[in-house]
Amino acid sequence: MTAPTPMPSSDAEIFDRGYRPYDGPRNGVGTGMFSVFVASVQRALGLRRKFRFKVVPIATIFIAYVPALVFMGVAVLLPSEFADEVVADYAGYFGLLSIAVILFTAFVVPEVLSTDRSSGLFGMYMASPLNRVHYLAAKFGSLVLLMFLVTLFPVLFLLVGYVVNDIGPDGFVNTMEVFGKIAVSGLLMSVYFALLGMAASTMTTRKGFASAGIVMLLIGSGVFASVLVESGDAPAWVALLGLAGVPFDVISRIFDEQVDQIEGVGTLASVGAWAGVCAVCAAIVAFGYKRLEVTK
Amino acid sequence: MAPTSNSSVVSAAGVSKSWGTHRVFSNLTAEVPHGVTGLLGSNGSGKTTLLGMLLGLHHPDAGELRILGEDPAHAGPQLRQLIGYSPEHHDLPNDVAAQDLVRHIAQIHGLARREATTRASDSLWLVGLGEERARPIGTMSTGQRQRVKLAQAIAHGPSIVLLDEPTDGLDPVQRDDMLELIRRISADFGIDVVLSSHLLEEVERIADNVVIIADGTVRASGPISELRSGRGGVIVQLTDKSSDVAAALRASGLVVDEQRDRLVVGTVEPANELVDAVRDAVADVQAPLRRLYPVEQSLEELFLTEVYTS
Numbered sequence: 001m002t003a004p005t006p007m008p009s010s011d012a013e014i015f016d017r018g019y020r021p022y023d024g025p026r027n028g029v030g031t032g033m034f035s036v037f038v039a040s041v042q043r044a045l046g047l048r049r050k051f052r053f054k055v056v057p058i059a060t061i062f063i064a065y066v067p068a069l070v071f072m073g074v075a076v077l078l079p080s081e082f083a084d085e086v087v088a089d090y091a092g093y094f095g096l097l098s099i100a101v102i103l104f105t106a107f108v109v110p111e112v113l114s115t116d117r118s119s120g121l122f123g124m125y126m127a128s129p130l131n132r133v134h135y136l137a138a139k140f141g142s143l144v145l146l147m148f149l150v151t152l153f154p155v156l157f158l159l160v161g162y163v164v165n166d167i168g169p170d171g172f173v174n175t176m177e178v179f180g181k182i183a184v185s186g187l188l189m190s191v192y193f194a195l196l197g198m199a200a201s202t203m204t205t206r207k208g209f210a211s212a213g214i215v216m217l218l219i220g221s222g223v224f225a226s227v228l229v230e231s232g233d234a235p236a237w238v239a240l241l242g243l244a245g246v247p248f249d250v251i252s253r254i255f256d257e258q259v260d261q262i263e264g265v266g267t268l269a270s271v272g273a274w275a276g277v278c279a280v281c282a283a284i285v286a287f288g289y290k291r292l293e294v295t296k
Numbered sequence: 297m298a299p300t301s302n303s304s305v306v307s308a309a310g311v312s313k314s315w316g317t318h319r320v321f322s323n324l325t326a327e328v329p330h331g332v333t334g335l336l337g338s339n340g341s342g343k344t345t346l347l348g349m350l351l352g353l354h355h356p357d358a359g360e361l362r363i364l365g366e367d368p369a370h371a372g373p374q375l376r377q378l379i380g381y382s383p384e385h386h387d388l389p390n391d392v393a394a395q396d397l398v399r400h401i402a403q404i405h406g407l408a409r410r411e412a413t414t415r416a417s418d419s420l421w422l423v424g425l426g427e428e429r430a431r432p433i434g435t436m437s438t439g440q441r442q443r444v445k446l447a448q449a450i451a452h453g454p455s456i457v458l459l460d461e462p463t464d465g466l467d468p469v470q471r472d473d474m475l476e477l478i479r480r481i482s483a484d485f486g487i488d489v490v491l492s493s494h495l496l497e498e499v500e501r502i503a504d505n506v507v508i509i510a511d512g513t514v515r516a517s518g519p520i521s522e523l524r525s526g527r528g529g530v531i532v533q534l535t536d537k538s539s540d541v542a543a544a545l546r547a548s549g550l551v552v553d554e555q556r557d558r559l560v561v562g563t564v565e566p567a568n569e570l571v572d573a574v575r576d577a578v579a580d581v582q583a584p585l586r587r588l589y590p591v592e593q594s595l596e597e598l599f600l601t602e603v604y605t606s
Contacts, residue, residue, distance in 0.1 A: 017418065017421075018418055018422070019415075019418040019419055019421070019422040019450070019485070020418070020485070021453055021485050021487070022407075022411075022415065023453070024407075024411065024453075025408075026374075026377050026405070026406035026407065027406045027407070028373070028406065029373050031403060031404075031406055031407075031408070032373075032403065032405070032406065035400055035403035035409075036404065039400050048392075048396060049392075115389065118387070119388060119389045119390070120385050120387035120388060121389055123353075123383055123385075124381070124383065124401060124448070125404065126351075127351045127353065127376070127379075127381040127383075128376055128401065129372075129373030129376040129404065129405060129406065130373070294348070294353045
């Protein structure tokens, strides 16, 4: 019988893995808020979840970017003097995003907000170092970022495409000016729809009800306002009751696109409507969560 | 913030709380020492409300409540970082993996992501879900969900965990396992545990201390061993003159049950006065005393006595 071959020595160590008390560093509330922020973004986009949860966000984002790709293709294929006539301008592209934005608001915002209450996770958050303000701030931040996916980023994508294809603004200064207008427009639109979706989601723990409510509110208010305006008797500002159109009207003023502006309504009234809707929605969210009793 | 050095991890002094016109607590006073403490009361007695107040979710209308030496209604996030909580309900996000939920809860309690990931894994192994940690919670049984709730309550390394009905919905085997786990968490890792339950037998098995709540007040609180002994009276064993001692005790106004080889002497408060009275009676008739010891009540007897006869 041969002697066993000695094992070569190595630096391998066996660590005693297992639960133990923790006395290491603890970060502040910011870490907790960031974790809620990241978890919300992941949840909304269906990350770390089954494929069926990714369908709606992917489809909506697809809707937001496809027109930009088409316009860029047109810019590449057609001479620039023709392309300029065919492709959408920046304010116009924000308008093209309206369907994507409404769908995204209706399906993503309730997913981020309502499910925490129906799943009992909200109570667990409130039993943690986070309070309601921390929670809502993290949720709002995540929703604004998510909204950027269908508001700001597609238009920035379009800007880059136009610049690359020589139909964008001339020179660095002009490019930065357009960039600034797009950034402000994207932010205004994202804040508006994030708050509107949050307000609707505050009122119910049922995602489906919140989604239906958002679609009906945005489309129904627009139809209502159009009927009143077209009847001829209503003052011009009634058009601002169409909630979905308010941020697009503000954006058309930022880009000074008079064709897209609501006739007979001043810039102050338009911005005031935007701010008013945001304030009312924020108040609904704040009031709703303040009186929300954590019972489980 | 370091855990309190005080002998009480939870204290309540004159706490009152109402929900609208329904008074939940009136003048609730108790001290909860280190170890495992059972919060006993019938359904609707306010156990969950008390846990909610300890978490700072509800504020007392009057009185002073402290956990780890701090007022939970006004303490900052540093206090809540040291508290773990497992709610009564079994609703958890169904499509989230157990590992992700536990890590997330550890992160919101201030742990860095890497540390939270490691500790989430360790916690799930501890509660017996190591192999199942990547499974969505929605695919888990009630017993597994209870374990996930326990894992998320301890993953961030709390000083105290508040467990609301932790054995609710479990079969007897799962309940035994869960009670053993809770006992281990306190004994092996030094985490104080306050668990609410209406099941006396399980509290009796694992708790060092008990707080019995009924009609908005604390009916009894303290170490179970102390509460059980003496409250049922004392047993006197004599080699002779049993009848004489019984007569002497009855003459002192005590209730005496003469059994075959012993006398069971009824309760008086305080308990040490009963022992003194028995000693005096035995001495007066010069009876040969063989043994004198307190009657031990079960927790159930104690609960029934305190809740229904007080």
